[in-house]
Amino acid sequence: MAVLDDPVRLRLYDYVCGQDHEVSRDEAAGAAGIQRGTAALHLDKLAAAGLLSVTFRRPAGRSGPGAGRPAKLYSRSDAEHQLSVPPRNYRAAAEMLAEVAEVTGAEPAVQRVARRRGAQAGRAARTANPSASAADLVAASLAAQGYQPYLDGPVMRLRNCPFHVLADRHPPLICGMNLALVEGLLAAAGAGGLAARLDPQPGDCCVVVCPSKNSDS
């Protein structure tokens, strides 16, 4: 992505993406140690390339007449970008392998491998944190793998599918793989009171973790 070739622009991009709030030109300029005008130029280039989203808002606590023009604020764009230097195309390889798994009927093997991977992650999390509760351990491990877990009542939902593009094109294979991975993780983390199942919701991963029916823990 040539738009990130400029080291100053890359620094600004990193800074904006690392914040939990929308970033003004003043803040970004201060963080990068550059002039406000220069920062504005770079930020707008990043927005034009689709890497940053733009909103206009007045700073908190200022409203009504005399509050001034709304500030232009920047945040990380939701669009998915894949960047590798030199160019690599793992997505195309994953697509082909997914199709191979389907035409050869390797779905059960995919699920076995995913279950083992999940179990590995679960054991590693348990070793690193022997005293944590099973639910905390599962949430932390899922978060570390990019699932972005959140609680919806007693149910843990996953805001992000780490395999989204692939899951969209091969749902039975990839959702089955995801479910097996999470099941392996639950078992190895000692989360006997939790169970994983498929419950697709718009925007979320199709897997949810909920208290298992035959347990009061």
Add this chain to the structure above:
Amino acid sequence: MGDVTSCHIAQLNVGVLQAPLDSPQLADFVAALGQVNAIADAAPGFVWRLRDGDGTDATSLRPRGPDLLVNMSVWVSLESLRAFVYRNGQHLDMLRRRREFFRPLDEAHQVLWWIPREHIPDLDEAFSKLDVLRRDGSGPDAFTFREPYPPPVTLAAKAQGDPSSAR
């Protein structure tokens, strides 16, 4: 894509059974079938599905040999069809387990195509669409979820007004 007022979308999928329908290996599939069909019937955008003589499902229809199950349905839009197939938990769970029930096929096992709104396709039409897909790959006349096509303009126009040209 999939203007709900002018066209419907039809779907055929086929599966080669791993074992007879009344065998223990197929028990979970058979047990879930009624419920999954009921979910489809009540799903937003559902129009019609193929049924055999009993009228419950299409499992006794074996137009291409004793091992090949067929499933065919009509929906108001690609989005409604996709929502049922891939975003319903119970149906997705059956798809996830499909290798327990059906053998892998090294060619397309599902085809989608646009139809005029009043039309209900038969199995000959459906299998000719599957043949087109297998021969030419995804195209405007027969396509897949992965490579969908918009409804053809002629079909959309025909279904929209002019009753004399509708059939």
